[in-house]
Amino acid sequence: MKRPLLDAPTAELASWMLERGHPPYRARQVVRWVFDRRAESFDAMSDLPKGLRAELDAEWIVFGTTLAHHHVSPDGTDKLLLRCQDGRTVECVLMAEGDRRTVCISSQVGCGMGCVFCASGLKGVERNLTTAEILEQVLRSRNMLPPDDRLTNLVVMGMGESLANLDNLIPALDRLCSPEGLNFGQRRVTISTVGLPEKMRKLADLDRQYHLAVSLHAPTPGLRDELVPINAKVGLGPVMEAADAYFRMTGRQVTFEYVLLADLNDRPEDAEALGALLVGRKAHVNLIPYNPVAGLPYRRPSADSIRRFERIVEGRGVSVSVRKTKGREIDAACGQLRRRSQADAEGPTVVPFGRP
Template structure:
C-alpha cells in the first residue's frame, strides 16, 4: 500500500521562530528563568515532546496558559513537512521529509517482531560517492541540524501506537554520520537520555563508510554505541571503485580505526557488505573478505543489493548468494545475511527522493 500525502502543516521558510529541538535543556532552563518560570517546567516540556508525543504547545495542558503562548511565540517543535509516505506489506514505513529550505531527506520505521527500529538521515544527500547508492547521486547539500535529526526520530515514533516505543536507532539513512558528528552526537545524547527517548546506547548504531579521524573522535566520546563500517569490498582496488573516498583513506586505516573503537568501547564491530551481482560476490571476494575478518570479534552483515533505477547494479542470484555465504561460513566468519525489508517501497536510502523528483 502506497500513500501520497499533501504537505503537512508546517511553518513557512520565513518563520523566524526557534526550532526548540535545536535547544539544549540548559538553554531552555535559562530561557524559562528569564521569563519568570521555575526550572522544572523544562522537564515537563521535554516529557511532553519525547514521551507524550506532543506536536504543539497547546497540548501541554499542565503548563500555564501564558507560558504556552510564550512558547508558541518563540518556538516551533516541528519545522519540516512529510511530503510522501510509503508503507510496505511487511510493516516498513518510509517518509520523505521536506525541510524549510526545500531540501528533502528520508527516514524509515522497521517492524520486526517486538523490535521497532528506525533509520535516520544525517545529511541532505551524501558526499561519499558510493557508486551503487541513490543517496549520493546528487552529492551533498548540507549537514542536518541536531533538531532536524531529532525531528525524524519523533516523526517515526509518532507512527507507533501509544503502547509501543522505539527500541533501536540506526544512523544509516542519507548522508555520512561521521561527517556530521557535531550534530549527530548531541542528537544521540538526547535519544539515549532518560528525559529524551530513553534508548540504551547499546541499541543505537552509527554507520560509516570509514573515516578514521572521525572514528577516533567517536572513541573519545566514550559512549558505547554500536559501530557499523560499510566495507563493500575486500581489497583496496575494488573498494576504491565502489567507495571513492577510499582512494584518500585506504582500507587498512579504516580497519585499524575500527579496531581502536572496539578497544575503547568494548562493543562488537559490525562490517556491512552490500552484495552486488557480478561485482563483489565472487568466491575470490568471499575468500579475501574472510581473511580480512580473521581474528576480529565482528559480525559481517551481508546485504543483497536493492536495485536503483538508472544504475547498472543488480541483486545477486540465489546461487551466488549461497556460494558466497558457504565460503564465508566455511572460513569461520560470523556472518548474517540481512533480510530485505521494504523492497516494495524503494526502501534503499535516496530512492524515494529521486523517484519523486522524476515525477
Template sequence: MNNLLDYTLEDLQNWMKENNEAKFRAKQIYDWIYKNVWNFDDMRNIPGSLKEKLKVNFNINIPKVVAKRESEKDGTVKNLLEMSDGNVIECVIMKYKYGNSICVSTQVGCRMGCKFCASTLGGRIRNLTAGEILSEVLVSQKLIGERISNIVLMGSGEPFDNYDNVMKFLELVNSDNGLNIGQRHITLSTCGIVPKIYEMADNEMQITLAISLHATTDEKRKSIMPIANKYSIAEILKACDYYVEKTKRRMTFEYSLVNGVNDSEKDAHELADLLKGRLCHVNLIPINEIKENNFKKSRKNNIERFEKVLRNYGIEVTVRREMGSDIDAACGQLRRNYIEKH
C-alpha cells in the same frame, strides 16, 4: 528562531534561568514534547506568559509527511518528510519481533558518491541538526502509534560528515528525560572516515559501529566508493581495532553484494583473510537495484556461497533480510522520485 528539539533538558533549564523563569518549567515542556504535543498553546500546565516567550524564541520543527509507502510483504513503512525549509528526507520504520527499528537520515543528500547508492545522486544539500534527526523518530512514533526501540543511522547522508549534530542527536535520544533509547540499541553506519572512528572510540560510547566496506582491495573499493581514495582499508581496520579496544564492542562490517563486481568466491576468501581474528560480525547486503546504474543484485547461489566461506573461517555472518523491497527500499529512491516529479 531556535528549534526547541535541538535543546537538551539542561540547555532548556539554562534558558529558563537566563529568562527569569522557574527551572522546573523546562521539564514540564520536555514532557509535553515527548507526549507528541508540539504546539505551545496545548501545553496545559504552562503559564500564558511563558508560552508567549516560547513562541517568540522557539519553533518545534516537526516535519510534514509528504509521502508514505507501506510494504505489503513485511509491513515496512517508508516516509518522505518535508523539513521546515522545504527540503525532503527519508526515514524507514522496520517492524521486528523484538520491536520497532527506524533508519534515519543525517543529511539532506550525501556527498560521499558511493556508486550503488541513490542518496548520493545530486550531492549533499545540507546537514540536518540534532533536533531534525530526532524529529524523524518522533513523527514516526506518532504515525505508527508505537514506541521505537532501535535506531540505525543508515539513511541518506554520512553520519561522520555531520559529526557534531549526530553526537548531539545520540545524547538527545539516549536521555532519560527524552526517548531513553539505550546506546546498545543504536547502530551508526559510516563509509569509513578514519579520524572520526578514533574520535568516537575516545568517547567510549556503547553504540554499534558499522563500517560500509563493500570491497576487499583498495583498488576495487576506489571504483565504487570515492572515500577509498582518502582512507585505505588498512587504515580503516587499524581504526576499527582501536575502537574495539576502547569500547569492547563488536564491530559490524557491511558488505553489499553486487553481481560480478565483488561477490566471487575469491572475494569471500579475501574478506575472510582481512577480518579473521577480529571481534566482528559481517552483514551481507543484497543490493537494492536503482535505475541510475547497472549494478545487479548477486544471485542467490553466490550469496549462499559467500556466506559459507565466511562461516568456514569462523566469522559471524548474517545476510540482511530484504525489507520493503516492493516500496522503493533503496536508500534515496523515494526522495529522488519525488524530486523528479516536483
C-alpha cells in the same frame, strides 16, 4: 521563521522561561511532553498555562520538519520523507519485526562519499542535518507507533556519512539516550560509516557504547577504490586499523556491511578475500543484497549466489548473516524516495498517504 524546540537544550529553554517570568521547571514539562507524551504542538500541552503556550507558539515550533510523504509497504515498513525548514528533504524508515521496532535515520542531506551504487549521493552532499532534524526523525517515527509500543533499536544508516556530522549527531544521540530523552540504551544504537579513520578514532575517544558498522563493500583495495571512491584517499588498511582500535577502546564488536552486487563483488574469490581479511578479528559481516536503483546499472545477485558467498565467508570462521530486505515496494533503500520526489517536484503535488 520559528525556531525548532529541539534546537535548544533544556537549560537554554529554562533561561527563556525565566526571562519571561515563568518558573524554569516549565522547560522540563515542555520537554517531557515531546519525549514522553508525544506532543507535536504546544496546544496539546494541557498542563501549561494558556498564556505560556501562546508565548511558546509565537517563537518556537515543536517540529521544524513537516511530513512530505509517508509510504507503507506490504511488510509494514514505513518510509517517511521529511521536509526541512529550508525546503530540503531527508528520509527515515521505521521497520517492525517481531518485538523489534527499529528506526533508520539520516545524518546529512545527500551524501558526499560517492559510493557508485547508492542513490543518496547521486547529487552529492548539500549540508549536515542539525541536531533537531536528527532528533525529529526518531520522534516522528516513534509517534507513529501505538501508544503502548516503543522503539527498540536505532540505526544511523540513512542518507549521508554519519561521522562527517559528529558535532550534531552525538548531541542528538546523547539526548535520546538520556533519562530526559527516550532513555534509549547506547548499545541499541548503531552508527554506520563508509570508513573515515580519524573520525572512527574520535568516536572511540568519546567513550560511548554505540555500535559501529563499517560499510566495507569490497575486500581488496582495488575493488573498494572502484565501488567506494573515498577509499582511494583513506585506504583500506587505515580503515581496518581504526576498526580494530574501536574494538580495543570500547569492547564493542564492529560490524562490516557488505552490499552484494551481481558479478562485481559477489564472486567466490571475493568471499575468500573477505574471509581472509576478517579472520581472527572480533567482527561480524552483514551481507546486504542490493536494492536496485533506477538509472544505475547494478543488479541484485541470485539467491544461490548470496548463499554461496555466505557459506564461503562462514567457512573461514567469520560471523556472517544476510540482511532481510524490507520495504522494496516503497523505495526503502536510502535516497530513493527523495530522488523520486525531486524528479516529481515540478509535477502535481503528491498527497501523503499511509495506512488506511
